[in-house]
Amino acid sequence: MSQLEELLRAATRESGAEVSPGRTRPLDLSGVPLDQPWLRRRGRRRRAPRRGWTRVMRPGILVPVLAALAVVAVVAASLALPRVLSGHGSPATPSLTGPAGVPPYYVSLSATGTPAANHPFNVSVRDTWTGTALATVTPPPGFGTFSLVAGGAVDDRTWVVAAQPWQPGPGVAPLRGWSQPIALFRLTFEPAYRAIRLTRLPGVTATATGGLPGAGTAQPITGSQLRGVALSPDGSRLAVAVTEGSALQMLLRVIPLAPGARGGTWVLPGSLAACSVCSTSLSWTADNRVLSIPVRKELIFLDTTKPSGQMLAASRVVPFNGYSGKAATGITYACHPDSMVMSLDGTTLTCGGSPSTDYGDKTQAVGIVTISVRTGVPLGFMPMQRYNTWVSGHYALLYWASPTGARTYVAIPADFGTPQQPVRAPKVPASLTVWQDGKVAGSIPVPADIGGGYASSLAPYSVAW
Amino acid sequence: VSFLPTQDRRRRASDGGRDAAEVAVTALYHEHALGLTRLAHVMLGEQAAAEDVVQEAFAGLFRRWAFLDDPAKAPAYLRSAVLNQCRNVARRGAPPVRAEVMAADGADAALLAAEERRAVLAALRELPGRQREALVLRYFLDLPDAEIARSMGIRPGTVRSAVHRGLAALERVMREETSR
Numbered sequence: 155m156s157q158l159e160e161l162l163r164a165a166t167r168e169s170g171a172e173v174s175p176g177r178t179r180p181l182d183l184s185g186v187p188l189d190q191p192w193l194r195r196r197g198r199r200r201r202a203p204r205r206g207w208t209r210v211m212r213p214g215i216l217v218p219v220l221a222a223l224a225v226v227a228v229v230a231a232s233l234a235l236p237r238v239l240s241g242h243g244s245p246a247t248p249s250l251t252g253p254a255g256v257p258p259y260y261v262s263l264s265a266t267g268t269p270a271a272n273h274p275f276n277v278s279v280r281d282t283w284t285g286t287a288l289a290t291v292t293p294p295p296g297f298g299t300f301s302l303v304a305g306g307a308v309d310d311r312t313w314v315v316a317a318q319p320w321q322p323g324p325g326v327a328p329l330r331g332w333s334q335p336i337a338l339f340r341l342t343f344e345p346a347y348r349a350i351r352l353t354r355l356p357g358v359t360a361t362a363t364g365g366l367p368g369a370g371t372a373q374p375i376t377g378s379q380l381r382g383v384a385l386s387p388d389g390s391r392l393a394v395a396v397t398e399g400s401a402l403q404m405l406l407r408v409i410p411l412a413p414g415a416r417g418g419t420w421v422l423p424g425s426l427a428a429c430s431v432c433s434t435s436l437s438w439t440a441d442n443r444v445l446s447i448p449v450r451k452e453l454i455f456l457d458t459t460k461p462s463g464q465m466l467a468a469s470r471v472v473p474f475n476g477y478s479g480k481a482a483t484g485i486t487y488a489c490h491p492d493s494m495v496m497s498l499d500g501t502t503l504t505c506g507g508s509p510s511t512d513y514g515d516k517t518q519a520v521g522i523v524t525i526s527v528r529t530g531v532p533l534g535f536m537p538m539q540r541y542n543t544w545v546s547g548h549y550a551l552l553y554w555a556s557p558t559g560a561r562t563y564v565a566i567p568a569d570f571g572t573p574q575q576p577v578r579a580p581k582v583p584a585s586l587t588v589w590q591d592g593k594v595a596g597s598i599p600v601p602a603d604i605g606g607g608y609a610s611s612l613a614p615y616s617v618a619w
Numbered sequence: 620v621s622f623l624p625t626q627d628r629r630r631r632a633s634d635g636g637r638d639a640a641e642v643a644v645t646a647l648y649h650e651h652a653l654g655l656t657r658l659a660h661v662m663l664g665e666q667a668a669a670e671d672v673v674q675e676a677f678a679g680l681f682r683r684w685a686f687l688d689d690p691a692k693a694p695a696y697l698r699s700a701v702l703n704q705c706r707n708v709a710r711r712g713a714p715p716v717r718a719e720v721m722a723a724d725g726a727d728a729a730l731l732a733a734e735e736r737r738a739v740l741a742a743l744r745e746l747p748g749r750q751r752e753a754l755v756l757r758y759f760l761d762l763p764d765a766e767i768a769r770s771m772g773i774r775p776g777t778v779r780s781a782v783h784r785g786l787a788a789l790e791r792v793m794r795e796e797t798s799r
Contacts, residue, residue: 156786158786158789158790159758159786159791160787161736161739161740162736162743162754162789163758163759165735165736165737165739165740165743166661166737166740166743166758166759168736169657169660169661169740169760170656170657170658170660170661170759172660172666173653173657173660173666174654178722179670180675181644181648181652181674181677182646183641183644183645183677183678183681186678186681186682187682188636188637188640188681188682188684189682189683189685189686344741348741348745349737349741382715390625395730472714517623551781568760
């Protein structure tokens with residue numbers, strides 16, 4: 155017997171042995187009908203063809219006709235589809251394999267029932283352009299649900315996911331309102347096998363806030379304390395932003411995930427981080443060194459090679475007034491705090507936002523704002539949609555921006571002013587839009603098990619590229 | 620598996636009926652459920668899906684109990700039914716996999732061996748259905764070619780061909796993965 159045969163025998167037996175005696179489900183035959191010979195004979199009697207069919211067209215002729223029509227429809231549809239959906243060139247790098255440079259896979263929280271908010275979440279790795287779940291993983295033993303997915307690594311095969319005990323509650327904004335302890339896992343996907351592997355990452359602790367068990371002492375963080383997660387581009391370091399203590403100071407931990415990688419902990423005390431309702435988006439530069447951390451009034455660029463301690467002492471700080479929608483630098487703009495992405499070269503930040511001239515106006519455009527990392531000044535705005543009224547809280551939602559700084563985005567013009575109103579009409583498949591150089595370059599379907607199939611229900615940390 | 624002539628079927632259906640069928644099928648379940656669930660688990664990689672498949676196979680046997688001419692042939696019928704159901708499940712798409720959780724720090728020899736076995740199973744599940752079934756029946760159940768042929772409803776020569784091609788495909792996939 156060859157080595158492969160031995161391996162196959164060992165592997166299949168190991169797999170079979172995972173089903174232990176006594177763990178099989180009892181047989182349930184209630185409700186299963188017993189076929190009776192005389193009933194079956196009657197059931198098999200051939201039904202006479204309907205008159206209409208015999209006169210006009212025999213059903214047998216329909217089969218090839220319908221098949222031919224289906225072929226014609228498929229060909230016509232493939233011709234009608236935009237080139238961006240059908241053209242797949244050779245990839246330049248693994249991170250730019252899909253049309254418009256969008257990575258070929260993304261991970262999503264996938265509800266196990268409807269309505270999504272009342273059911274635990276699995277995590278699925280999906281094909282970007284079809285939404286097909288290529289592999290799905292259930293929560294590890296001891297956990298009831300996944301509650302967050304985040305990206306950042308440039309290999310397009312590695313993500314970070316968070317798991318928690320199951321607690322019925324808000325499912326579409328997983329980062330918020332969870333009082334259960336949270337654990338982080340690295341998720342790696344092997345496309346050749348459609349296999350997912352989870353690796354438990356070191357635990358993150360923070361001082362529990364008043365009113366919670368163990369207040370004042372270091373405790374494993376809860377879902378409501380976790381504000382942001384990002385893998386470094388090479389996957390060797392994990393940045394975790396956590397709210398700590400009753401003063402709501404921000405604790406930024408960098409966790410080494412590879413031999414030789416550096417860790418650290420930086421603290422941002424007091425009002426600077428007093429954003430009690432928002433999560434934040436962290437992103438790294440290509441050298442795995444500088445981390446961008448947008449907070450309420452500043453953009454913080456933390457040099458993670460500097461010693462742990464006060465965050466501002468290790469950072470460059472740029473004035474920023476993105477959340478309020480008021481002018482900070484002569485131009486008014488607003489950015490959604492969940493969706494700021496720094497380019498890998500560290501020169502620009504991109505966010506879903508709204509431009510200055512619409513503030514208080516009769517109409518309002520939403521789109522993508524590009525900001526200079528050096529000055530904090532907006533460099534440009536790419537409009538996506540114009541609303542007939544100005545509503546505080548209108549932002550475009552940005553799910554992915556090209557890390558190269560190319561003007562390619564996955565985004566939707568979400569309407570946060572009326573969250574009950576979906577972006578799409580009922581029964582029309584929801585989709586995220588791919589924008590390239592100010593134009594629509596494609597669309598990404600949103601499966602029904604993510605956010606109920608409504609694009610506007612997609613919290614940024616519920617999908618990640 | 621052959622079935623009874625009509626008059627015998629009528630006799631069996633009226634003779635004891637549902638209760639007798641339930642007793643017989645339940646006895647078969649106690650005897651074969653574990654082995655069949657393990658077979659389905661090897662094919663699908665997920666216990667809940669494997670249990671569903673086995674339940675469905677036994678429910679199918681129960682439904683057609685009045686038609687079975689020789690109860691001794693029930694295990695073979697069940698094995699074929701499980702393989703058919705696994706094929707249907709695989710066609711519908713991969714079921715959720717259970718999380719494989721590994722420690723964050725490093726890999727030792729045992730871990731690497733486990734990884735190799737996991738990789739071979741993953742590659743196995745990528746093979747065409749017939750090759751996958753032939754390999755599982757040969758190397759997991761150690762069935763002879765004739766028995767594999769009966770379970771799969773093909774000729775013994777086709778079994779040998781499927782095993783040969785399956786092993787070659789498996790080796791190719793494993794080699795590609797190693798060089799990736």
